[in-house]
Structures are given as structure tokens and as C-alpha cells.
Amino acid sequence: MESFELKRSKDSVNSDQSAHWSSFPDEVLERVLSRLKSHRDRSSASLVCKDWYHAERWSRTNVFIGNCYSVSQEIVVRRFSRIRSVTLKGKPRFSDFNLVPENWGANIHAWLVVFAAKYPFLEELRLKRMAINDQSLEFLAVSFPNFKALSLLSCDGFSTNGLAAIATHCKNLTELDIQENDIDDIGGSWLSCFPESFTSLEVLNFANLTSDINFDALEKLVGRCKSMRVLKLNRSVSLEQLQRLLVNAPRLAELGTGSFSQELIVREYEELESALSNCKNMHTLSGLWDAKGIYLPALYPACTHLTFLNLSYAALQSLELAKLLPHRRRLKHLWVLDTVEDKGLEAVGLNCPLLEELRVFPADPFDDEIVHGVTDAGFVAVSFGCPRLHYVLYFCRQMTNAAVATIVQNCPDFTHFRLCIMNPGQPDHLTNEPMDEAFGAVVKTCTKLQRLSVSGRLTDRTFEYIGRYAKNLETLSVAFAGSSDWGMQCVLGGCPKLRKLEIRDCPFGNAALLSGLEKYESMRSLWMSACNVTMNGCRLLAREMPRLNIEVMKEDGSDDSQADKVYVYRSIAGPRRDAPRSVLTL
Amino acid sequence: MEGRVAYENDLNLKATELRLGLPGTHEEQQAVSSRVGNNKRPNDESDDQNETAPPPKAQIVGWPPIRSYRKNNYQPKKTESDGGGIYIKLSMDGAPYLRKIDLKVYSGYPELLKAVENMFKFNIGEYSEREGYKGSDYAPTYEDKDGDWMLVGDVPWGMFITSCKRLRIMKGSEARGLGCGV
Numbered sequence: 001m002e003s004f005e006l007k008r009s010k011d012s013v014n015s016d017q018s019a020h021w022s023s024f025p026d027e028v029l030e031r032v033l034s035r036l037k038s039h040r041d042r043s044s045a046s047l048v049c050k051d052w053y054h055a056e057r058w059s060r061t062n063v064f065i066g067n068c069y070s071v072s073q074e075i076v077v078r079r080f081s082r083i084r085s086v087t088l089k090g091k092p093r094f095s096d097f098n099l100v101p102e103n104w105g106a107n108i109h110a111w112l113v114v115f116a117a118k119y120p121f122l123e124e125l126r127l128k129r130m131a132i133n134d135q136s137l138e139f140l141a142v143s144f145p146n147f148k149a150l151s152l153l154s155c156d157g158f159s160t161n162g163l164a165a166i167a168t169h170c171k172n173l174t175e176l177d178i179q180e181n182d183i184d185d186i187g188g189s190w191l192s193c194f195p196e197s198f199t200s201l202e203v204l205n206f207a208n209l210t211s212d213i214n215f216d217a218l219e220k221l222v223g224r225c226k227s228m229r230v231l232k233l234n235r236s237v238s239l240e241q242l243q244r245l246l247v248n249a250p251r252l253a254e255l256g257t258g259s260f261s262q263e264l265i266v267r268e269y270e271e272l273e274s275a276l277s278n279c280k281n282m283h284t285l286s287g288l289w290d291a292k293g294i295y296l297p298a299l300y301p302a303c304t305h306l307t308f309l310n311l312s313y314a315a316l317q318s319l320e321l322a323k324l325l326p327h328r329r330r331l332k333h334l335w336v337l338d339t340v341e342d343k344g345l346e347a348v349g350l351n352c353p354l355l356e357e358l359r360v361f362p363a364d365p366f367d368d369e370i371v372h373g374v375t376d377a378g379f380v381a382v383s384f385g386c387p388r389l390h391y392v393l394y395f396c397r398q399m400t401n402a403a404v405a406t407i408v409q410n411c412p413d414f415t416h417f418r419l420c421i422m423n424p425g426q427p428d429h430l431t432n433e434p435m436d437e438a439f440g441a442v443v444k445t446c447t448k449l450q451r452l453s454v455s456g457r458l459t460d461r462t463f464e465y466i467g468r469y470a471k472n473l474e475t476l477s478v479a480f481a482g483s484s485d486w487g488m489q490c491v492l493g494g495c496p497k498l499r500k501l502e503i504r505d506c507p508f509g510n511a512a513l514l515s516g517l518e519k520y521e522s523m524r525s526l527w528m529s530a531c532n533v534t535m536n537g538c539r540l541l542a543r544e545m546p547r548l549n550i551e552v553m554k555e556d557g558s559d560d561s562q563a564d565k566v567y568v569y570r571s572i573a574g575p576r577r578d579a580p581r582s583v584l585t586l
Numbered sequence: 587m588e589g590r591v592a593y594e595n596d597l598n599l600k601a602t603e604l605r606l607g608l609p610g611t612h613e614e615q616q617a618v619s620s621r622v623g624n625n626k627r628p629n630d631e632s633d634d635q636n637e638t639a640p641p642p643k644a645q646i647v648g649w650p651p652i653r654s655y656r657k658n659n660y661q662p663k664k665t666e667s668d669g670g671g672i673y674i675k676l677s678m679d680g681a682p683y684l685r686k687i688d689l690k691v692y693s694g695y696p697e698l699l700k701a702v703e704n705m706f707k708f709n710i711g712e713y714s715e716r717e718g719y720k721g722s723d724y725a726p727t728y729e730d731k732d733g734d735w736m737l738v739g740d741v742p743w744g745m746f747i748t749s750c751k752r753l754r755i756m757k758g759s760e761a762r763g764l765g766c767g768v
Contacts, residue, residue, distance in 0.1 A: 097648030154653070180655045208655060312656075365650045365657075395650060422650045479649070504648075 028054060034059035037338040066524055068106055068130065068316035069549065072573035073114035085124035086115065087147075092527050092567055093477075094502060095129055096154060099529055099565065101553055107131045107157075109139070110578075116143040122176075124149040131155065137162030141169035149175035149203075150363045157524070159184035160209065167193035174227075178424075185211045192217035201225040205232035207256045207287060212236040223248045229281075232256025235289045239264060239272055243571060246275035255279065257287035260295055260314065269298060277301030286310035293320035300327050308333040310508045312361045318343035333357040338373040338395060345378030349385025357391035359384060365395070365422060376403035376429075383410035390448075391416040398429040399456060404438035414446040418453035424480035427457040434458055440465035443473075453477040463487035466492025488512035492519050502527040510537030512565070517541070520548050525569040533563045541568070542586035549575055550586040674749055678706045679757040689747040695739050699726060706755065713739045725756045 024032075033056050036042050046056040053515065062085040065071060090106025107129045115122055122144045132155050140147070147170050152158075160183070166176065166191055191214050194201075201221065206213070213236060222228060222245050229252060233242065237258025246252070264272065279302050291314035303309075306328055311321070312335040321336065321344040331352045338360050348355065359375055376399045383389065389411040399421050408414065412500060419438075427434055435456035443449060443465050450472055458481035466473065467490035474497050480487065488508040491501065492515050500523065509532035520526060534550065542550040553565040575585045587617055628734070672689040685705055692698040699710050711722030719725045726738040728750045738746070 096653045097651050098654070099648045180653060182654065355678065361656065362650065362652070365652050367646065395652075420650055424646065424649065457685075479651075 001285040006097045023286065028494060029055040030059040033063075036436075037062075039064045058082065061346040062124075063087070065089065067569055068111070069573065069576050070524070070569060073111055075094040075572065077114055077118040083119050084122060085126075086111075086119075086122065087126040087128075088130060089128040090130040092502070092525065093129070093500075094527055094529065099504070100415060103431055104130070104553075104583060105576065105578050105580070107135045107136075107578065109133075112136055112139055112143070121146050123147060124151075126151040126153075127155055128153045129155065130253065132162075133157045134159055134162035134165065138165040138169075141165045144243070145434075147173060148172050150179075151175065151177040151179070152181055153177075153179045154181060155184045155280065156182035157379075160186045160190045160277040163206075164190035167191070168195075171195075171198065172200055173198075174200050176201065177203055177205045178208055179205060179232075179436055180208055183208065185209050185371075187211050187566040189214055191216075191221060194221050196224075198222045199226065202227045203230040204228065205230065205256065207232040207234050209234045210236075215241055219248070228252065230254040230284075233258040233287060234278055235259050235287075237297070239263045243268070243272045243275045246272075246279060246543050250275075250278040251281055252279050253281045254284035254308075255282055255287070255311075258289065259284075260288045260291035261338060264295070269295075273301065280305075282306065284308040284310075284312075290314070291316065293317070293323065295326050296320065299324075303328055304330075306331060310335040312337055312359065315339040315363055317341075318346070322347035329353065331355055335359040335361070337363045339363045340374075341372055342374055342378035342381065345374060346381040349381040349383070352386055354388060355382070355386040356388050358386070358389060359391075359393040360395055362395040362422065363391075373397050376400050379403065385408040387411055388413070388516050390414050393418040393420075395420045395422060397422055398426070399426045399435065399438065400430050400439040401433065401441075402428075402430070402434060404435075408445040410443050412445050414442065415448050416451040417442050417449060418451065418477070419455055420453065421456040424455075425457045426455075434461070436461040436465070440469075441509065443469040449473055450479070451475040454481055455479060457481075459483045460487035460490065462488040467491050470495055472497055474498060476502070478503045478506055480505045482508060484505045485509055485512035485515070489515040492516035498522075499524045501525075503529070503531060505530040507532055510533050510540070513537050514541060514544075517544055521544065523570070525567065527567050527570065531566075533566055534561050535563050536561070538563045538566055538586055547571070551579065552584045552586065553582055554584070621741065672750075674750055674752050676753040676755075678707070678708075678755040679760075681706060687753070688751065694743050695746075699738070702726065702753070702755065708755075710755075715740070723757055725760075726753065727756050728753050 009285065009586050012123055026170060028053065032041070033045055033052070036045060036056075042060060046053045058081065059077050060080050061082055063076065063080055063083050063088045065076070066089050068088050068090045088108070088111065091100055091104060094100060095104070106492070108127060109132075123146050125140065125147075126149075131495060132152065137158055140150075150166060150170075150173070150471075154338070158181075163176075163178065170271075194217070198221075200223070204221075206381075213234065215237070218237075219241075222231065228249050231245070231252055232254070233245075233256055233257055234300075239258075239260060239262040242257055276299055283305055285299070285303065285306055285308070290312060291311075293316065296451055304327070307330055309328065309331055315337055316324075316339060318341045320339045325347050329351060329552040332354055334348065334352065334355060334357070343359070348358070362373060374394070374396050376396070379392075379394055379396070380400075380403050383406065387410060390413045392414065396419075399419065404419075421435070428438075435454075436459055438456070439452070439454050439458070439462045442452065442495070449470055452466070452470065452473055452475070454477070460483045463482060465485075466476065473495050475520070476491065476495070476498065485508055488503070488506070491498070492512075498519070504527075508528065513528065513533050514537060538550050538552055541548070548568060549569050549571045552563045553567070555564040558564050579585055599615055673686050674689060676687050678683040687701065689698070689704075692701065695713070706722055710726060711719040712722055713719055727735050728738055728746070729752045730736050730749045731751065735754070741749075741756050
């Protein structure tokens, strides 16, 4: 949405030159521009001149709104008239960790009402961190006759009744993707709401739901949807039921199993293995709740072409992982639990030369006394065997500067480096020094770095490094780090491509906040919580930068002058009117 | 290793209390201090004071940064092995080889002693506080944390399984000496 302000100034400049540019008939220009898929390319194209701006907006069918409050519904529908697909993101990312009050906002309903009027042919809606209730889902289901794809990620406020409405009314539905939501799971009868005549579903993901589903309805649904390519079941589906489903869906490209630990007799095991091996197109596998090593071999024949294996719900031990991996040399993406320990990660390094993404989640994140999990050694082992690694999310209990330096030397192409040393403010466990040099090595070596999450004991030095070297950094997450305002100032003064900055529990105050005055308009948002920012600092920022929305959320019982949680974002829609009382808009 | 209370160091009256219950129920369940926010984990962690661990930390909201759906979905089956079993060596005077048993599978002394009797095919006799094991040539003993050889049955079951390092069935005159006013 950066193009709006710039467009106004460009109009006057380009009116003479427009004769030169418009030697293309509009239709041709629109045709050409309609090939552009990337939002950034389209934004750039729209800035060239008035004609291109119009051609772009008439040819755009897919709109991406990274912050639902940065623009109003009216502005969107006025600019784009032919939208078929909308992606909307709402709450700040820290709402995933319970840091944002529950009724903060990001409600989809007002958007749906406007879309129903202006985009009656809307086909796709993809929401992330939005609030959506059952009435909205029902409204959606009946207002858009061509509706095809619904994807809800990290949303909240709805129940399975809402899903029932979608199933009942959306005759052309191809995709129903319900991921990681805070959903009120009343029961699985929503699946039986798909009519007998309904056969178009290609993507069905209900892995997030906890209750038992109507298996009979599911089996019939899968049986008649011959184009189904993505099926992600929830934990209540047993191995035996999985086998029955697979027999009818051998063309699945992505499978999320249910619980993987039923007691099977030999014949049942063989049937499962056979059904799995018939899935010759399968490239993504997830689910595997409660998986025990003993049943994993059933997966081997199915997995010859596997590129994405998500074991983050299966508490595998290192030996079990080590036995599973030699069959999976084509793996590009691997998610595991830290129950596999360093030995398991050694096996990853030995067997997965093509690995590009690794995520290691903690099995027991809140137990301080756990001595297991992964350490620096595991990460180093992976880096030696997987030079193409560029995305990592790593939860561990100890790390060293030397290890990280080795890791980035082995894997210099990191684009996403998210390291979480789980004990806040923990130093290098060998030298007892801060982890500054580790992240210094990351930003110096990984020139393509787009996203960075830091942890451990960090002084301002880390942020000096980041500001100085992280030229492509777009997203930075900081917690329990830094020594003074100077740290945050370094980041705001450097990092030319910074778009999202989220900070919690750091000693950054008003001076740091205000040093980013010019920067915030080029960013999507800033989050600061449990820092040293005061109400006066926020008011000053609000006064200086009228085109920023400054929202302050207060904690119960905190000092009146403290700004406990601050959310700053650019917007052309002005301050929002739907904020609850706990959120102050300055 | 986890969750041990330092019985031998404190005058811990609670430890000598005779109690019924499964092994492990002696662990104190202290509430984690100031748990702020709606953390949806089903069971509180026991924050026992351990010689090496610092005092229990307050639970920090939203840290580590794990999404709630992931916290809710993953429920480790703690009933499986790994952290559960307390395996100790069991020897019997005169037997050619030792055995290993898991103390955690027994709920109390009677069960343990019965299993031991079955393993080595002998009879232990009846326990009394005053006279030890009467009516048999054998006495079950164990080596505790301090390296002393103790008669099995004197202390509460829960205390026993945490302090027992190995079991030995003593035979003959050595056995008869135990439990008599020692």
C-alpha cells in the first residue's frame, strides 16, 4: 500500500509524459500487467505513471493487505474493482503468545459486508490472525456464490458451527484450510454438512480440531472428491481409518495423518503400508501424533519423493529418527521435536544433503529441569551436512558464539535465522560471554538475511552489528536483550529494508522510540512491550507523525505514565474506530 | 534425577510419615509462582528444590514463544520409559548372577518382596519392626545413598525407592544378625 502517497505526487509530474507511455492501448497494457503475480512488482508498476496505475488496478485480481488497519475497506474497493482473492492479516504477531488483549480487534465482518457489495464474485479469502465468528462465516457462505477457497490461520472467535455453514452453502468449494486457530470445537458433525452432490474439494485441512469427527461422512467425502490432493486429518482419526481413506485417495500430494499409534495386527499393518505406498505423488507428510518408531517403517515406501516431513507432533527419539532418515534424501523441509536430541540432528546432517529448512520445537518448553533437548552440537552437525540450509527455527537450552560462527560459515545463505535460547538472557555456555558475536557472525556472513530472531544475553553490540550489516533484513524479533537506547537506535538507523520490528522486555525507552520517527512510515509496524517507553514518549511520537497510528495497551495495575505495550503502524485509514477500551489510540 | 527432595539433609518430618500411594507420589506439587496469563498447559510442573537448581522462576507470559495450539496439541506420554524407570541391581547371596529390577513398577513392599521371592525361588518371611524378617534364613537389604546397608521395610516406600541404590538378599548368620536391636 506504499503506492498511494507517491501516486499523488507522480500524477502532476507525468501528465506530459503520459502521451509517450500511452502508445500502448489500455487492453494490451492490462493484459501485460495481468501477468504480474508478485504484489511488489504490481506496486512498482503502479508507480510508473497514471496510465500504468490504472491498468494495474483494473487487472489486479488478488489483493494482499498485510495489516488490516493500514487501509480502509472503502479505499480498497475504490481502487480495485475486479478482485477475486483477498489475503488479510490482522493482529500483531505477539498475539500468538498471549501478549495482545483478547478483544483487540481485527474483526473480519466489516470487510465481508463491503466485499459482498463490491466483490460478489469473490473466490478466495485467506486470513491470518483475524477475529471471525460463526455469523461472519455464515454470511460469507451465503454471500459469495463462486466462493472456492477459505484459509484461516491463527484466527479465533469461531466454532465448528461456522465450518458447518461453509460446508452447507459453498457449492464450489475447493479449499478448506483451518490451521492453528483458537477454535471452539463443538464436534465433528460439520463434515456431514457437505451435500451428497458436492465433489469439488481439493484441499481439506482440519488437523487443528481436537474433537472426534464423523468418520463416515469423511470417508464418503474423500471418496467422492476425486481431485483431492491435500488431506490433513486431526488426531482423532486412527491408523485403521487412515488406511480406509487412503485407498480412495491415492493421488494425495500432501497428507497429514491422524494418531499414528493404534495396535495393529499384521494384516492391518500390511494394508496400511500398501495404501501408503500407493500414494506415489506424496511430497508432504505431517500429523503423526503419538508416532512410535515401530510403525514408521509403514511410511517408507510412500516417502520416496518426500520433500517436506513434519514430525513436530511425534516425540521421536534420536534412534527412531536416525532409522527413518536414510530413505529420505530428497528432504528439503524438516520439522522435529527436540526429543530427537543432538544425535538425531547428526543423523539429519548425514542423510539430508538437500535440506533447506529445519525447525526444532521444544517438547517441554516450560520445564527448567529437563536436561535433554538439543544444543549447539546438534545445530553444528546439521550445518556440516546441509550446506543449502537457509531457514532455521531452533529452540535450545544452550548455545555458544563459536558454534553459531561455524554454522553460518557452513551455511552462508540463511534468509531466516530464528534462534531461541529458552532461558532469557542466557550467555554463551562455555565462555559465559554475551551472545553478541554469534549474531554478529550471522549478519556479517548471511548477506541475504531477511528475518532474524535473537535470544540469549545480548548487549548493544549485537544491535550495532545488525544495524551495520543486515542490509536485507525485513523482520527482527528481540526479547530480553540490549543494554540501552543505543541498541534500538542502531537498528532503526541502519537496516534500510526493515519492515517489522517486534521487541519485548528490553531496556529501550523514549529516546530509542523517537529515533525511528522517519523510519516508521516505511515500515509495516513496530511492537514494543515491557520496555521503558512512557505515555509521554508515545504522545510525542503521535504528535510528530500524524500518519502513524499509535496504540497503547495498559496492563492492570501498572503505573499511569508507563506505556506497557505499544503498537505503531502506518495507515492511510486514520485511527481505527473499533478499538476496545483497553487500547488507547493516541 | 528430577524431582528429588533432599530427605537426608533436612529434618523432614513429612518424609518419615507412613503413607499409602504409588511410587513417586512423595514429590511435592508446588504451584508455579505467579503464573500470569492464560497458559493452557494441563498440568503444573513440580518445582522441587534441588541442590543444584535455582529457586523456581516465575512463568513468563508468552515465553518461550510457542503458539498455544502447539502447547495444547502436543501431550507427551510420560508413562513411557526414559524418565520413568528406577532400575537397580538385585543380588542374592549364593546365586550365580544378579538381576535388574525396576522399582517403579511396584506399588509397595509386599509386591516388591513377592517379585523378589519369585525371581530367586525362596521365601523371605514376615517383616516386623522389632525383629526384622522372622521365619526365614534370608533378609532383604539395600544399599542407601550413604553407602550403608539397611533392612528393607523400615522407611516409607516412597523414600525407599529414591534412596535405594541396590538390593541384596542376605543369607544365613549375617541375615539373622539384622533387625535385632541394631
